[in-house]
Amino acid sequence: MQIQLNPAQGVELSPALDAHINERLERINRRFGDRLTRIEVHLADVNGPKGGANKQARLEARPRGLDPVVADALAESAYDAVTGAADRLESVLESRFGKLDNRR
Numbered sequence: 001m002q003i004q005l006n007p008a009q010g011v012e013l014s015p016a017l018d019a020h021i022n023e024r025l026e027r028i029n030r031r032f033g034d035r036l037t038r039i040e041v042h043l044a045d046v047n048g049p050k051g052g053a054n055k056q057a058r059l060e061a062r063p064r065g066l067d068p069v070v071a072d073a074l075a076e077s078a079y080d081a082v083t084g085a086a087d088r089l090e091s092v093l094e095s096r097f098g099k100l101d102n103r104r
Contacts, residue, residue, distance in 0.1 A: 001029050002038035010045025011055065011078055020079050025088040028061075033091050037062045039089075043078055057081035059089045067094060 003025055007013040021041055028039070029092030040060040047054030055078045061069045069092050 001033040002037045004038055004040045006040060006042045008042070008044040010048060011043040013043070017078055017082075022083050024082055025059075028086065028090050030092065031090070032061075032063075032097065035063055035097060036093075037064055041082070043081070046074070056083045057085040059085045059087055061093060063093075063096070066096070069096060 003022065005018070005021065006011060025039055025041075029036075039062070042056075042060070043060040044045040044056045044058075045054055046056050054074075055076065056072065056074050057078065058070060058072045059082075061071075063069065069083045069089065071086060071088035073081045075084060080095055
């Protein structure tokens with residue numbers, strides 16, 4: 001499974017943030033990596049300098065032979081947004097693959 005990072009203007013992709021993203025996606029990779037081709041990570045600063053909950057993480061998983069799955073989270077920090085989006089993505093993938101497995 002490949003991880004593609006796409007930081008937007010206003011989000012600095014530091015080595016620490018990169019490590020956090022990879023750590024959070026490692027759990028998804030262990031559970032579903034053989035069924036995914038890649039996960040795209042889109043990070044954005046939606047409010048600019050206004051502050052508040054303005055960091056958005058959008059994770060887009062590409063399952064083999066299926067439509068993409070997307071999970072979003074908005075938080076005060078990019079770290080929290082990535083954590084929230086990764087938790088949601090894991091839940092969505094579990095549901096999607098569980099339904100497919102039950103059909104067989």
